[in-house]
Amino acid sequence: MKILNIVGARPNFVKIAPLIRAMGSHPFMTPILVHTGQHYDGPMSQQFFRELDIVPPDFNLGVGSGSHAVQTAEVMRRLEPVLEAARPDLVLVVGDVNSTLAAALTAVKLHIPVAHVEAGLRSFDRTMPEEINRLVTDAVADLLFVTEESGRQNLLREGIAPERVHFVGNVMIDALHAFRSRWERSPIVSALGLHGDPYVVLTLHRPSNVDDPITLMNFVEALQELARHVPVVFPVHPRVKQHLLLQGHLFETIPDSRGPLYSKGVVYLDPLGYLDFIALMSRARLVLSDSGGIQEETTILGVPCLTLRDTTERPVTVSHGTNRVIGADPARIVGEVLRTLERPPCPNGPPPLWDGQAAGRIVKILLEAFGGAPVREAPRRRGVVA
Numbered sequence: 447m448k449i450l451n452i453v454g455a456r457p458n459f460v461k462i463a464p465l466i467r468a469m470g471s472h473p474f475m476t477p478i479l480v481h482t483g484q485h486y487d488g489p490m491s492q493q494f495f496r497e498l499d500i501v502p503p504d505f506n507l508g509v510g511s512g513s514h515a516v517q518t519a520e521v522m523r524r525l526e527p528v529l530e531a532a533r534p535d536l537v538l539v540v541g542d543v544n545s546t547l548a549a550a551l552t553a554v555k556l557h558i559p560v561a562h563v564e565a566g567l568r569s570f571d572r573t574m575p576e577e578i579n580r581l582v583t584d585a586v587a588d589l590l591f592v593t594e595e596s597g598r599q600n601l602l603r604e605g606i607a608p609e610r611v612h613f614v615g616n617v618m619i620d621a622l623h624a625f626r627s628r629w630e631r632s633p634i635v636s637a638l639g640l641h642g643d644p645y646v647v648l649t650l651h652r653p654s655n656v657d658d659p660i661t662l663m664n665f666v667e668a669l670q671e672l673a674r675h676v677p678v679v680f681p682v683h684p685r686v687k688q689h690l691l692l693q694g695h696l697f698e699t700i701p702d703s704r705g706p707l708y709s710k711g712v713v714y715l716d717p718l719g720y721l722d723f724i725a726l727m728s729r730a731r732l733v734l735s736d737s738g739g740i741q742e743e744t745t746i747l748g749v750p751c752l753t754l755r756d757t758t759e760r761p762v763t764v765s766h767g768t769n770r771v772i773g774a775d776p777a778r779i780v781g782e783v784l785r786t787l788e789r790p791p792c793p794n795g796p797p798p799l800w801d802g803q804a805a806g807r808i809v810k811i812l813l814e815a816f817g818g819a820p821v822r823e824a825p826r827r828r829g830v831v832a
């Protein structure tokens with residue numbers, strides 16, 4: 447069984463690592479890996495491959511950055527000949543980034559079955575690009591692997607046949623468990639001079655939080671106010687750095703490759719690799735973030751997480767985990783953080799099936815679904831050399 451796996455952006459690499467490992471250890475499976483190139487800087491891409499032992503991609507489409515339409519269209523245009531040449535039995539996509547959507551559309555139009563890992567999550571906020579990616583990917587996918595019960599319910603409500611939906615657990619948590627011994631050895635906390643002191647980690651990258659200069663300024667001010675109470679470590683995503691650079695007067699908030707920048711209680715860093723970032727979160731008193739995956743990782747690490755958004759597509763992190771969705775009003779942040787530091791949440795134990803075994807379950811279901819043979823024959827286009 448030839449499975450062509452698609453990755454493009456940082457969280458995809460974490461999710462694919464346990465899957466490729468599980469597929470590679472099965473005698474009837476041949477995994478192929480395609481990197482779309484949506485993320486391309488060393489710390490956003492190659493470092494994840496190295497740290498998570500991911501084999502180098504068989505194809506790199508080199509798509510790079512662009513508007514949503516350009517990025518999605520470029521992935522589709524460059525992936526189509528690869529799919530025609532490789533003729534996989536299945537295309538597997540993970541998560542909700544533009545590469546996920548583009549690959550699912552390209553495959554389904556070539557009549558190649560699609561599996562979506564992390565299906566069914568819904569924020570019910572269609573202004574989020576990821577929500578559109580999730581809805582469309584799930585609508586065309588043949589096999590849908592969900593991480594939590596809400597995902598299954600959402601898909602059934604949208605009319606997806608129940609036999610196509612499989613509740614398997616969370617591959618991102620597989621990675622967290624599988625690489626524990628490595629991230630536990632990371633020296634990042636002492637390297638930053640934190641030496642066992644309490645600190646907060648912040649990440650921001652949602653367009654709604656960082657693309658508007660006034661909103662971003664308000665966040666920076668809230669961050670500096672918070673840092674008067676507790677040190678804050680802020681690895682700065684390239685999207686945010688780009689916007690900070692546009693605000694020239696915020697130069698004291700822009701890290702560079704020479705190392706961390708310490709300013710008024712805040713440690714500004716370039717993006718960290720996987721091992722350092724998980725180590726940093728695992729020893730933090732609290733994490734503030736607008737990310738999706740971080741809500742899940744903090745749930746398993748048992749670290750309180752305040753989500754800087756109005757919605758979450760991962761409600762199990764609130765019902766079982768340490769997550770609270772506090773909105774994106776910078777004026778509320780300091781009060782919410784101080785309250786949570788005083789009275790941390792009591793988690794209800796790990797969500798069902800978040801046990802490090804999700805990739806194995808997925809591989810087993812794929813083998814059962816395909817019985818070793820392709821489900822559908824992909825049409826061969828004239829003039830294309832396979």
Ligand code: UD1
Pocket residue numbers: 455456457484485486487488490491511512542543544545575576651684685688738
């Ligand atoms: C993307 C995903 C988001 C995911 C996030 C994880 C979409 C719509 N968004 O957001 O769901 O949570 O990745 O990080 O797919 N850039 C660099 N170097 C890189 C990559 C990006 O400098 O290696 C800069 C570019 O200026 C680019 C900007 O960051 O324009 C944004 O990158 P992009 O991939 O468009 O979206 P993200 O904000 O990273």
